Amino acid sequence: MTFNPVFYITMLKAVTRCLWSNPVAGRRMMSHHVPQNLSGKVAIVTASTDGIGLAAAEALGRRGAHVVVSSRRQANVDKAVSLLRSKDIKVIGTTCNVGKAEDRDKLINMTIEQCGGVDILVSNAAVNPFFGNILESTEEVWDKILGVNVKASFLLTKLVGGGGDIILYYNFFFFFFINKLYTGGLGPYSVSKTALLGLTRALAPDLAHSNIRINCVAPGIIKTRFSAALWENEGVLEEFLKQTSIKRLGQPEDIGGVIAFLCSDEASYITGETITVTGGMNCRL
Numbered sequence: 001m002t003f004n005p006v007f008y009i010t011m012l013k014a015v016t017r018c019l020w021s022n023p024v025a026g027r028r029m030m031s032h033h034v035p036q037n038l039s040g041k042v043a044i045v046t047a048s049t050d051g052i053g054l055a056a057a058e059a060l061g062r063r064g065a066h067v068v069v070s071s072r073r074q075a076n077v078d079k080a081v082s083l084l085r086s087k088d089i090k091v092i093g094t095t096c097n098v099g100k101a102e103d104r105d106k107l108i109n110m111t112i113e114q115c116g117g118v119d120i121l122v123s124n125a126a127v128n129p130f131f132g133n134i135l136e137s138t139e140e141v142w143d144k145i146l147g148v149n150v151k152a153s154f155l156l157t158k159l160v161g162g163g164g165d166i167i168l169y170y171n172f173f174f175f176f177f178i179n180k181l182y183t184g185g186l187g188p189y190s191v192s193k194t195a196l197l198g199l200t201r202a203l204a205p206d207l208a209h210s211n212i213r214i215n216c217v218a219p220g221i222i223k224t225r226f227s228a229a230l231w232e233n234e235g236v237l238e239e240f241l242k243q244t245s246i247k248r249l250g251q252p253e254d255i256g257g258v259i260a261f262l263c264s265d266e267a268s269y270i271t272g273e274t275i276t277v278t279g280g281m282n283c284r285l
Helices: 005-021 023-029 051-062 074-085 101-115 139-160 175-181 187-208 234-242 252-262
Strands: 042-045 066-071 091-095 120-123 167-171 213-219 274-277
Touching: 042 051, 042 101, 051 066, 051 074, 051 120, 051 252, 066 074, 066 101, 074 091, 091 101, 101 139, 120 139, 139 187, 187 213, 213 252, 252 274
Parallel strands: 042 066, 042 120, 066 091, 120 167, 167 213, 213 274
Antiparallel strands: none
């Protein structure tokens, strides 16, 4: 199809005239109203007292879900629960180190006992105890990274996957920047996140038999404490911004909304996919 600039300019003018002549429609399109399309659902979000995890919990809660937050430290859990309740979100919380079987069991059992079941799992927890030449990484490093970043996500999936209507989300935390632009020093972590691609694809057809959907979200660099080493480095940040169409860092809320969408009925035909949220980064999988 031949590009016709006159056609596109004409269409843009027509849309603009429509918005100006129908201000109600314009306000509706630009509204910040959040539909309560997850009312009655119970959502577990791991590592959810800060950053993307907290933003995901808030986005799900604002849409009506009863949210269960968790973190390794009780003080962080208490702070997150207080914050979310101040925003009229139904929430409970508990400490949980997803790398420990007893903590995973506690998280699921508490949710079932206090909320009646689990409808949504957002597997957000991740660690990176190593930075350097990948050939210098130890067996202990690999056990830690793969145990938390990959194995724990799979085992949590098994724990909640017995019923129907479970939405699983695996966070790829700045996957693209690590794998495409800045791989130095983050080899084991990068491998663990790449493994979630295969895990999602492998689980999707089997989980579909139980009416369960599973998807990944792959953010660019999001401005969180966890990624501070990247966005606080002016050289790295400048290179990142060169690669994006939207010339700014992502915010946790940018990811939270995408997660909430994937957990809604509007995404009922999406499974086994990786949704990229990178501000229009030039590189792709």
